[in-house]
Amino acid sequence: MPAQFDPPSGTRDFLAEEFERREGAFAVIREVFARFGFEPLQTPAFERLDVLLGKYGDEGDKLIFKILRRGEHEASGEADLALRYDMTVPLARVAAAYGSQLPTPYKRFAMGPVWRADRPGKGRFREFTQCDLDTLGSASPLADAEIICAVHDAMAGLGLDGFGFQLNSRRVLTGLLEAFGVPASLGPAALITLDKLDKQPPQAVIAELADRGLDEATAAELVDVVGAPDAASRVADALKGSDQGVAGLDEVSRVLDLAGPLLPAERIEFSPRLVRGLSYYTGTIWEVTAPGVPGSLAGGGRYDHLIEQLGGPDVPATGGSLGIER
Template identity: 65%
Template sequence: MASQQFEPPSGTRDFLAADLRQRERVFQAARRVFERYGFEPLQTPAFERLETLTGKYGDEGDKLIFKILKRGAHEASGEADMALRYDLTVPLARVVAAYGSQLPTPYKRYAIGPVWRADRPGKGRFREFTQCDVDVVGSSSPLVEAEVVCAGADALVAMGVEDFTILINSRKALTGLMQVYGVPADRAAGALITLDKLDKQRPADVAAELVEARGLDQGTAEKLVSDVTADDATDRMRAALKDSPEGAEGLAEVDRLLELAGPYVGEGRIRFAPNLVRGLDYYTGAIWEVVAPGLPGSIASGGRYDHLIQAMGGPDVTACGFSIGVERIIGALGAAGDQTDHIDVAVTVMDEAYVTDALGFAQELRRAGWAAEVFLGASRKLGKQLKWAADRRARYALLQGASEHAAEAVTVRDMETGDQERVSVGGLFTALDSKLRM
């Protein structure tokens, strides 16, 4: 029990310097891509009002919301009124509902930040993890889907993921399929949530749940599962939706997206997937997930959600987004290894009398734009201080012993070659600047 107090809560992690630097490089790669596409950043609170989040993710999603109990005088009630954000999409919808008149139209935003799920932790699955999103609000143009898909694909490549496939389907096509199979409208959403489990459960188990939990008859459930998982599922779905106006419209939108984005995403990286079902209730049009060889589940997802902002009390504006789950990507990149950033100059302190000089050297270097550190240990042994400089991956070390101090000079040591050069204090910064720019 004593050791547990020093461990992070289950499903969360501590990130030391090497891990943080690796993560920041991945995030920065995504930021550069998103800003090239004209997306602007947005940051929202880590927690929201519980009522803001509930009812947006379906019954299964609502169970995973991390609720925060009432505080202060109400702490004994056992009731919750706040919750940690489940994703970055619903907070975006709230922002647009609140600040719509102050935002450009269309509003193109990106966000990178932690989200939380009250889920059972497992391999590659955490309770706290980072999402990386781009969204466009306020345009129904098919170019929007193409833009966010291309931006997401470019971000994945920039992050270091070259081999991936974007699977495309349409919520309209799936709704049309429910109609064709005679699934009542009040059961369709639940049936789609169950179908969304096809990538995790056996088809027979999904069919059984459609019967037992969603109220479909045995024949309909089995045919539905069979048709969306068959080798010729694409042909079956297109044939089934010929007489469904909504379903046919959804397929046309998928075809248009493939036509627009396909040439730019890359050969073989994007295709229609009739068995793809996004379980979230708020999707209204094209939907997608991204899978990569060797990685479990999906590494990104998204789609069009045209009524979520209105559901938040805002205007009825269209929206579309692409969300990258960066944890699996970072995990696939391997251990952070030696990600320690080097410093330009390590300033040794050979005698207590020279502390002021050492600090002055470091400050001048920092103000000139170079990374410099002063030795903060108690030892005045040169060997120990040079080892510290090597551990900090310094390019140069400044040495000032009694002879240098008397001559108003400093010895500059090249930490890679071991070469040393004595320079005057007055010429030190010119000499270092020249060396560091090489």
Template identity: 50%
Template sequence: MASTAPARGMRDFLPADVRRRAYVIGVIRGVYERYGFEPLETPAVENIETLLGKYGEEGNQLIFKILKRGEHEASGQADLALRYDLTVPLSRVVAEHRGALPRYFKRFQIQPVWRADRPARGRFREFYQCDVDATGSTSPVVEAELCAAACEAMQALGFSDAVLRLNHRAVLAGVLDVAGVPADRHGDALVALDKLDKIGLDGVKAEYEQRGLAPALADTVLGILGAAAISGAVAADNEAALSRVEAFVAGHEAATAGIATMREVLSLAAHTPAAGQLRVDLSLARGLSYYTGCIMEMTVPDLAGSLGGGGRYDNLVGMFLGQQVPAAGFSLGLERILVVMGERGMFPAHIAATAADVLVAQWNASSAGEALALAHALRRHGLRVEVYPDADKLGKQFKYAASTGVPLVVIEGEDEKAAGELTVKDLRSGEQRRLPRADAGPLLRDLLTPASSGSL
């Protein structure tokens, strides 16, 4: 018999899971829309050449490839792939629809992506990203607004202790240059450095050696980044961290300009909801190869890894368009956010509730039409109403409602019809009473409010 479990790294989402996901997506979407970002959706499948070469060596290996079909299937070649992220598809869209889009295009996109990764706790092969991006401007105002939107979304979800770590790829490149890492080995050095919080200093040294880089280079680079970076902490004093690296890369034009940009982003962000949440972290590398400027990562205390990240990628759109279009973006990781919120009990109590407020009981087999009519009348008052499908004993109907979390059961028997009333049983308190049928909608809504619970 075939297994009924989903493929490894994939999941089924039961109703309570879907409600939690919808709640988080709704909060994030609401914040993004308040910042003037427009919605965008792209296909799950992209041409494989669209994705290859955009994510670095390790990223290429994690792309889910789709074999050619029909008579070409035996070739074993792939011409399509599931999208790896939402940033490269955005860049393709900007290039494809440049004439129809505004010069300064702000978009948010909340869709699933796929990676042929090894499944682990909070890490899946299919997962949602919640992206917000802006194209068309090199102004640090863009980064400041992205930081503000990401921080405000996290605050709205209850992460008041979130920290947004900030670095710049030109600063990293300057440190590597001055430390003596050959320019053609910067990618290897950054991929290893990006794993610092997971594998530690010794692990980075070992990876440098595996990649043919002298272990002494790791000592030099990490020595420049400082003890705080090595321990996984971030700089409490942003200016002190910038001044330290500024002294080391003095004379390196690109790195010095990167430091100036970081200072400006910090200054601008001080006027936004990101104030006080940005921390300079000179060890932050972010493995994706398309970043060209500021890079950011969202973390919370006592949690390994990040809940989101992003940065500036001024060259990516140009790979499709043939001319440079500046761009920057930030992505919140929905799956990790959901896991952490669940573990920490951060969801509002009503989010995991049943899909119905009221169950309309069937009194007998001939009352089905009347039960449906009553349900329709109650729905017109904004109530979520389920009709019990069979004329079972009332005890069985009450038991079903209790098992699914429906708080109120409504009965319209012969006595109730004759009196123009309904019987309502509140399963939260066990109390039962009559209500006038004509006013049932508003009265039931009142009974659902916390203040009315148990006060039948």
């Protein structure tokens, strides 16, 4: 087939049979989210670029699909635009704009395409569908546990099996950096590197931490603790002198206590090596993985200050996203 007939790299066409199968999956997810009390919200496919920048970390900002202006629009003075990177930042913008009109807590779901200026590869696309659900206005761990249970039920409703939830907290990670004397200026880069432990051998992660400016002995000790088979107990020991770290462990424990009895025991656990790269996370974070499946099937966490960053009130928030293709 001539190349001009192929869809752009990292995108796909869906003929009738696959389209109907996907629509059936979306219907299952929509029914589960609605059963948990979440209501729908639709936002534009593109946003102002300044709304998106700075919310995803340095690595994420590089993957934002910018919209180029040409002709008469180039000198119009209109704000630069970009395709949405996820559903969370557009939700935060809506909350900042319409906060007084929304109920408290505000539980919403959204389903639609998002875009990443990524290098396409096996199982990775530049355009893919996210099924997102969030609760704004509740700082309770009940809200985090409810999100996790809703995602679990949606995945089970799709007939998926063998998947599991890994939980951590950004406070645990902050406490670890403090405990090992990692300078604050190196913190974000160190976390991005630690996030690669599931994809790269420990020695490669240690080398990258050293390249980023961390003392090699400290890097080796940090990787050894986080990557150990008994990492949960070793991390807890390391955090005994950190208020942030202890608060993070308590946060994870409370969510596990609430969600754990509602899920099969083997499907949820504390994973101190889990980082999640998006910079807007502030507390509990989680991912769903399955043996033999690269990357995560779903993920989310608490982002208590994102709405304030966009000029709205300081509203606690938590959410998660299930990717259909990614």
